[in-house]
Amino acid sequence: MTAACNGRLKLMPKIIIDNKEVECREGASVLEAALAGGWNVPHYCFHPGLKVVASCRLCLMEMKMPHPKTQELDWAPKLVPSCQTHVREGMEVRFDSDPVKKNVENCMEFFLLNHPLDCPVCDQAGECHLQDYSFEFGRAESRMVDEKWKNPKKDIGPKTLLYQDRCVLCSRCIRFTEEISGTHELTLVNRGSKLEIDVFPGFPLDNPLQGNVVDVCPVGCLLDKDFLFKKRVWSLESTPSVCAGCATGCSIRVDHAERVVHRLKPRYNPKVNDWWMCDEGRFGYKYVHDDKRVTTPTVRRGLEDSTPEWADLPGIIRYRLEENVQANGSEKVAAVLSPFMGCEEAWLLGKFIRDAAPDATLVIGPIPRSGEDQTFPIGATGDDIRFTISQEKCPNRRGIEMVLEAAGGKTLDFEAFVASATAGAFSAAWVVGGYPAEWLDKKLAVKMAAKIELLIVQDIFENPLMGGAAVVLPACAWVEREGSFVNKAGLIQTFERAISPPEGVPQDGAFFFALAGFEGLYTGERVREQMAGKIPAFADAYEAPLKPVHAH
Amino acid sequence: MIDDKDIVMVDEPVLSVGERFYLPQILDGMRTTIRHLFKTLFGRPITIQYPEEQRELRVANYRGVHRLNRDEKGRVACVACYMCETACPAHCIHIDAGESPWEDREKYPIKFDLDELRCIYCGMCEEACPVDAIELTTEFSLVSRTREEMILDKEELLAIHDRTVAEKPRKNPRITGYENTGDRPREPAKNRTNLAKEEGA
Numbered sequence: 001m002t003a004a005c006n007g008r009l010k011l012m013p014k015i016i017i018d019n020k021e022v023e024c025r026e027g028a029s030v031l032e033a034a035l036a037g038g039w040n041v042p043h044y045c046f047h048p049g050l051k052v053v054a055s056c057r058l059c060l061m062e063m064k065m066p067h068p069k070t071q072e073l074d075w076a077p078k079l080v081p082s083c084q085t086h087v088r089e090g091m092e093v094r095f096d097s098d099p100v101k102k103n104v105e106n107c108m109e110f111f112l113l114n115h116p117l118d119c120p121v122c123d124q125a126g127e128c129h130l131q132d133y134s135f136e137f138g139r140a141e142s143r144m145v146d147e148k149w150k151n152p153k154k155d156i157g158p159k160t161l162l163y164q165d166r167c168v169l170c171s172r173c174i175r176f177t178e179e180i181s182g183t184h185e186l187t188l189v190n191r192g193s194k195l196e197i198d199v200f201p202g203f204p205l206d207n208p209l210q211g212n213v214v215d216v217c218p219v220g221c222l223l224d225k226d227f228l229f230k231k232r233v234w235s236l237e238s239t240p241s242v243c244a245g246c247a248t249g250c251s252i253r254v255d256h257a258e259r260v261v262h263r264l265k266p267r268y269n270p271k272v273n274d275w276w277m278c279d280e281g282r283f284g285y286k287y288v289h290d291d292k293r294v295t296t297p298t299v300r301r302g303l304e305d306s307t308p309e310w311a312d313l314p315g316i317i318r319y320r321l322e323e324n325v326q327a328n329g330s331e332k333v334a335a336v337l338s339p340f341m342g343c344e345e346a347w348l349l350g351k352f353i354r355d356a357a358p359d360a361t362l363v364i365g366p367i368p369r370s371g372e373d374q375t376f377p378i379g380a381t382g383d384d385i386r387f388t389i390s391q392e393k394c395p396n397r398r399g400i401e402m403v404l405e406a407a408g409g410k411t412l413d414f415e416a417f418v419a420s421a422t423a424g425a426f427s428a429a430w431v432v433g434g435y436p437a438e439w440l441d442k443k444l445a446v447k448m449a450a451k452i453e454l455l456i457v458q459d460i461f462e463n464p465l466m467g468g469a470a471v472v473l474p475a476c477a478w479v480e481r482e483g484s485f486v487n488k489a490g491l492i493q494t495f496e497r498a499i500s501p502p503e504g505v506p507q508d509g510a511f512f513f514a515l516a517g518f519e520g521l522y523t524g525e526r527v528r529e530q531m532a533g534k535i536p537a538f539a540d541a542y543e544a545p546l547k548p549v550h551a552h
Numbered sequence: 553m554i555d556d557k558d559i560v561m562v563d564e565p566v567l568s569v570g571e572r573f574y575l576p577q578i579l580d581g582m583r584t585t586i587r588h589l590f591k592t593l594f595g596r597p598i599t600i601q602y603p604e605e606q607r608e609l610r611v612a613n614y615r616g617v618h619r620l621n622r623d624e625k626g627r628v629a630c631v632a633c634y635m636c637e638t639a640c641p642a643h644c645i646h647i648d649a650g651e652s653p654w655e656d657r658e659k660y661p662i663k664f665d666l667d668e669l670r671c672i673y674c675g676m677c678e679e680a681c682p683v684d685a686i687e688l689t690t691e692f693s694l695v696s697r698t699r700e701e702m703i704l705d706k707e708e709l710l711a712i713h714d715r716t717v718a719e720k721p722r723k724n725p726r727i728t729g730y731e732n733t734g735d736r737p738r739e740p741a742k743n744r745t746n747l748a749k750e751e752g753a
Contacts, residue, residue: 234638
């Protein structure tokens with residue numbers, strides 16, 4: 001019952017719902033209190049992240065109100081929208097009553113008057129609240145005798161389709177563009193039964209957060225063109241993860257089936273992204289399924305290339321590194337840790353390098369940046385900011401920095417590393433990439449590769465260093481690994497493995513785990529336990545709630 | 553855990569002297585055999601001379617090889633709703649949906665593969681189909697040299713429709729709202745006064 005209550009609030013009013021006492025957060029609405037208390041109250045227009053409009057009339061309840069003249073508490077003569085009514089100490093409401101049930105049933109009938117019976121071809125089917133509420137609260141048959149009004153789908157933007165037939169006019173999407181993105185593209189046009197959602201002529205729905213309107217839509221009215229017809233939602237599996245698109249680190253859900261990621265959806269996280277995520281992150285996973293990915297390890301000795309078994313690789317690498325350290329000294333070894341690596345992986349690789357060569361240099365990979373931080377509603381500052389897209393287009397700069405700080409010893413930034421490497425300061429280096437786009441200057445890279453005797457390159461895609469590398473290793477994308485990222489605010493967040501890496505490739509963490517001399521199964525948690533000794537912050541990584549605070 | 557009170561102990565029945573000889577039981581069994589023997593000798597034989605002779609199959613509910621129906625315009629009737637794929641207990645149906653090139657429909661199958669070797673011929677796909685696009689036919693003698701050939705694609709399934717449609721016409725699909733513009737002829741809408749009269753009568 002205390003799910004809706006945050007610890008920071010002093011006063012917890014108690015209200016009575018259906019003769020059961022519920023404790024709730026001061027200032028919450030009756031609907032929120034009921035949802036947190038486990039009641040399945042139908043609602044379309046209410047969304048905890050948006051303003052309340054009380055337009056869908058589904059959450060109406062019987063309530064005991066103070067009489068306007070006598071101020072005595074008495075049952076109000078009409079039903080009252082529970083999303084709009086704040087809780088007050090001693091309040092009494094009824095949800096399980098005949099007038100309330102009748103209201104929901106009648107509302108559902110109106111919602112479904114013109115709704116086409118196209119669930120089998122609608123992408124929302126399976127996660128549609130028209131289906132759920134119709135099943136739970138509606139009536140089986142339509143009494144409509146007139147022909148249904150048909151309204152073909154509209155192309156409202158480059159990434160989104162609007163099926164007006166299926167709309168319940170909850171206005172969540174409109175409020176999203178007004179309150180969160182601040183771009184005001186959507187509006188209501190026409191009147192009465194012809195009321196519909198539309199964009200202004202010449203101004204399509206095209207802002208960096210527009211994908212969220214599809215998420216807030218409780219029915220199949222707004223649909224992603226990207227996911228359209230790709231898969232039925234009930235065949236998708238969901239894995240909680242963290243977006244690797246930028247340093248904001250939104251909590252997401254990876255929806256995948258048969259080892260293919262089909263979509264990313266935001267997950268409620270009050271500390272980072274609330275309910276939202278940006279389009280760049282939402283559609284930025286495509287590189288995971290690129291054909292050009294490196295999938296086989298290669299070891300070179302002289303002019304000979306060979307593809308060893310994965311199980312033999314730790315031995316080969318350890319031997320070659322030791323050989324190199326003995327010949328050239330341990331201060332001539334370096335490791336470049338990419339900001340796309342998880343903290344665990346960076347720590348394991350750092351540990352392996354430092355164990356083999358105690359005076360080795362640890363380097364943080366280049367930080368991809370683009371433009372300025374984008375704040376929303378557009379141009380918001382200070383407390384008005386509801387969402388930020390970071391200019392730092394990597395998920396884990398802070399995490400790598402934390403690992404490097406804890407490791408101590410000699411550390412460099414990437415530019416300095418390139419400068420000294422091209423001057424011949426290193427005889428052995430392990431360079432980890434994992435960037436979705438090209439990240440190396442070709443000339444410098446070739447020059448650098450020629451100077452480093454034992455160059456171990458690990459990347460998702462081919463890069464110019466690989467030509468001169470002694471060992472080329474494939475890397476995994478973040479949906480194929482488990483671990484943790486530290487976002488720009490310093491929050492340590494864990495992510496789970498959604499799909500398996502390309503055939504035969506072990507996940508990076510597991511490979512480093514074996515390389516660093518650990519035995520058994522690699523899990524992010526096991527490594528974090530080890531890390532917590534050096535970096536106490538890793539003792540408790542933050543995990544966003546799996547279920548949102550609202551029903552949908 | 554099963555409670556002791558739920559357990560019923562059953563003793564073996566005591567056999568009579570006649571039963572202990574087993575002879576009456578054997579004779580009883582022989583009677584059935586002999587009855588069938590005479591039936592076959594003097595009546596219609598139970599076996600048939602396959603393949604010269606063919607059994608008559610019940611067209612309406614025999615569960616043989618699948619087919620994909622065509623609609624009245626000769627296009628594939630499937631709307632790619634994945635209901636058959638979802639209902640299939642053997643996971644033998646694989647559909648890739650795409651936007652249909654036709655005005656009157658949202659979705660259509662770009663790929664429709666059915667693995668006849670994995671299929672257990674339960675008929676659940678036919679039950680699940682909302683537009684009666686997939687149906688089981690009376691064809692049962694499916695042969696091929698490789699396993700891959702037994703994965704029938706959309707064209708092959710449509711070809712089966714073409715050669716079996718005369719024997720088994722497509723069932724009438726229930727009217728649903730899959731079309732965008734509604735070019736399907738509709739029953740004239742009843743107005744309220746008519747409805748009231750009908751209800752009154």
